[in-house]
Amino acid sequence: MNWIVQNLWLIPALPLLASGIIALTPRKGRARGAALAIGSMGISFLLSVWAFAHVLALRSSGELTTQVFNFHWFQFGNEWLSLGWVLNPLTAVMLVMVTFVGLLIFIFSVGYMAHDENFTRFFCFLALFAGGMLGVVISNSLLLLFMSWEIVGLTSYLLISFWYHKPSAAAAGKKAFITTRIGDLPFFLGMVWLYSQTGTLLFYNNGAGCLEPTAITHMLSQATPLGVCAATAIALLIFCGAVGKSGQVPLHVWLPDAMEGPTPVSALIHAATMVAAGVFLVARVYPLMSAQHSINGMLTTSAALQVVTWVGAITAFFAATIAVAQWDIKRILAYSTVSQLGYMMMGLGVGGVAVGIFHLITHAFFKSLLFLGAGSVIHGCSDEQDIRRMGGLAKYMPVTFAAYAVGMLALCGFPLFSGFWSKDEILHAASTWNVSHVPYFLGAAGALLTAFYMSRQVIYVFFGTLRLAPAAPQDTHGASHAPAQADAHHHGSGAPHESPAVMTVPLVLLSIFAGLLGFAGTAAWPWFQSFLENAPLKLDFGAFTHGGILPVMLTSSVIVLFGLGLGWWFYGRRPIEGAEAPDNLGRLAPAAFNFLGHAAFVDALYGATFIRFNTLLSKISDWFDRWIWNGAVKTVTQTVFGFAHLDNFIDTHVVNSGFDEGCEGLSSGGRLLALLQAGRIQGYLKIIAGALVVFTVLLLWKASI
């Protein structure tokens, strides 16, 4: 077996090790901490490239492109629980993406976090996160994947609440952890169920893995009481985990709040990698997701994939509507991320692994670019995050503006940018879906909204005049709106300034990829798709005209242009008057705008229902414990004490007094007797003499009768 396959574990292990060493580094070892994290990530990146090259070599030599390495972990009964890792095209692509984007974000963080007192700890968490994420990617076992998944969840919490002295950050971290945990519970149950069905949690194990045909056929033949086969039920349970992690409706609520974390964190975790883990999970267990009885030899979409598609489509549209009415630069991007994750899920559902993952990869580049760009803006504006207080930044920060514009066009799906190709493929697959056309329309409407809210954001931030207030009073808009924390790391106010090179260079690199990456997967030359699906590849410009690709492309181009135009119409025609001016769209429909501004009140709904219910239940249990169980114990105790008092009474007044009386009688009798036995010889003699007299008299008297 090849060295890289055997030692694939090094890729996640190096950042983990680095994180361990940084954890032991004193707070002052800033340079060492950053160097360790970046260095380990760099080596992991090189190893990932090696792994990628290895897969390419396997492919060109016509060998099997899925290579695994499994080992035993522990034993229950006669069964061994095994773990392992797998190298296949999906792993290779993800590895390269995560390590590359991660590396750039690490470098960016050196600049962004330069003023933070907990700089070292930040890199410790970042490296730990990267290790967990890479673990998710290489796992060949659902269990190992789950374990890494949880590390990722934990570090996500740690990083979101990094500035935990802000109550909003602490609350956001807690919310993120608990919400994703709610999704993880069905995931965990699905895993346990999968194990009891197939007896293994390995994905691929020379025909004995749980994603291989034997196990899938077995699970398809098992009926459940719910009327679906075991394969579907397990797939849906596992999908719940993906819903939690990837912020799909209805568990999306944590992702926007997670923007309380430092911006590189938002870029790394909440745009490029962690949130994509859910999408990756669905792609990884795709054979299980798509398992379906073939009815009359017809290929139909499995129930699990239908659910995936619908959840994705609804999320894509719903989150895009909310993004329209946000003020915080990062929250807009957060809702946009939720929406794009919906597209990925939809792509997996309607088009397969390659379609979904292609969008995942392009999105990772352009969204981390946007987040880092937003970070650069926030950094340059002294930690201002409200887009109403920005404006005109294009001339202050030209590099950031250029990079941001590339990211924005890619996100909108502007023709020829990377997002265009990947989103287009999803829409094309949705338009030919055999179940329903509604997801296609939802997706198209979402694309329109995306173009609209992004142009709104860019116009607010980069065009017009500067509205930055030196000491901005906290505005009251939005229940969960985060005030900028100037005390987090203060670095001088004044005019906005361009960020240092350590921050702009990663931006430029990312924007190159965000612009050009799409050409790896166009319909004419679908290299990416053929790589993932191991299909033959040829250059064919005629492919555009097949199967309705061109009409879909044209439609989506028109939609994007219309969206951009609409954004300009609302916000670009006249300069925005000032920070306090209401939103132009808000003027049109204040109620709807307010509704969307509060994220459709989903949080409030959860607060009023589930959380209140749970609190109530806890209170009841507590009450039970205090009054019923403790009461029962107390009753028993009181009864016992009652008896004790009764016994005591009886003891004192009956038993004891009887005893005392008896003793009293005895001792007075004794005293009487003691008088007799006084110990004086004369006395005794007197008595004896007296007795002698009495006896003599008695005898004489008897004799005389």
Add this chain to the structure above:
Amino acid sequence: MLAWTIYISFLGALALLLLPSRSAALARFLALLVSLTTFALALRGFIQHRSGEMFTVVSVPWIHSLGIQYSLKADGISLTLLLLTGVIGICGVLLSWNIDVRVKEFFAFYLLLIGAVYGVFLSFDLFLLFVFYEIVVIPKYFLIAIWGSTRREYGAMKLVIYSFVGSAMVLVGLIAAYVVSGSKSLSLDYLAGYHFSPHFQMWAFPLVFTGFAVLAGMWPFHTWAPTGHVAAPTAASMLLAGVIMKLGAYGCLRVAMTLFPLGLGPWGFHVLGFGSWRDVFAVLAVIGIIYGALVALVQKDFKFVIGYSSISHMGFILLGLMTLNQIGLSGAVVQMVSHGILAGLLFGVVGRMVYSRTHTRELAALGPMHLSKVIPFAAATFVIAGMASMGLPGFSGFTAELMILIGVWRSYPTLILFVGVGLIAGVAYIWRAMQLAFFAGGPLATAPPDHPLPPISLPERVAAVILIASSVIVGIFPQIFLHVIHPALNSPMFDGLSKGGW
């Protein structure tokens, strides 16, 4: 050599009492030395007997006329728990370093307690086991009543009464078994091999099981545990949650379930959906899991949170026992170890690191103290312990819960949903306590700490590191323990269970 774990502990207790010097440091070092030695002995035994099969340590006749023997044996399960006792013993001493009232007596009682716990885990004669089981109660009472805090007399007394009620139930069952089997021997292997009539087992099993389960904190016989934990000094809460509750679970497995396996079988009729004692206890265990977690969610006292979390975690052990399959049973043993370590760690943080510095355990009062800034080590330890306790992979709790849940899935698939609710609540209560106690302070500038807290001392750090490392070892290499637990579960002693006595 394993028997010396008991003797050395008892001798250590005696030596402490006879120590002429009044030096507290000497007493501490002696106690530490004794606990280190016993741990080393337990570790040596564990390494020597890698096969995990039962072996005899000492066996001499004791009371001829009754057939009672002084019989100490060990198998994989006992060895695992001996090791746990050793670790908790060391950390308990380290976290009691600040005791300055009647130091000699404190550590004497402490070592007496440890010795008796070793005794229970080693005894294979039921009479002897019962003797050690009762010895445990006495030092426990004094440790709480003399060195305890909040309502200590009440807590101590409640604990003792519960212990004795449980013991009485056990004793009745054991005497009955002794008489029914022909009054020849009280040896555990002999009685486990004796075929009691199903009718007899049907009532003896619940009696003995409940008797032991009282000490394992089974709902609804759990109320002694939170008050006892809260009242106890740190080391005593650590022992109480760490090993003494395990005595109950160990008794359930070792005595009740091996002696009366048929008692787990179906009744032949259904009452409220319950078809056997097994169903009843499984449901009680699940109720304990959810109930403990929910009650922990609304406590105002930091230590009560941990106290109730113990109820929840012990529910997992009892549930694992009731699965009656290899995975569930071995998972239950691993959970005993896991909870022993983690409860020790959590109580260590709350009792020693926080309470002995702040002199309050009210979560509302702890928040404004900025503990995460003032004693960051305590905060970090609690975060790690909390994560481990909620079953984060890589720590012992995850492995144990995974095994128990797979076992439960095979035996009671419907119950697993309720267990899931308990798991979520488990996340929530740890989180709430963590946030309120350590991270709830407002901006630091508004509330400067008026009296600086003493920094975390070296013994505390060492203890925390030992416990965290143990949890990680169990979490990543559970095979070390499973390697010896499996042969033990497959030994003739558990035949009644494994061959389908139900």
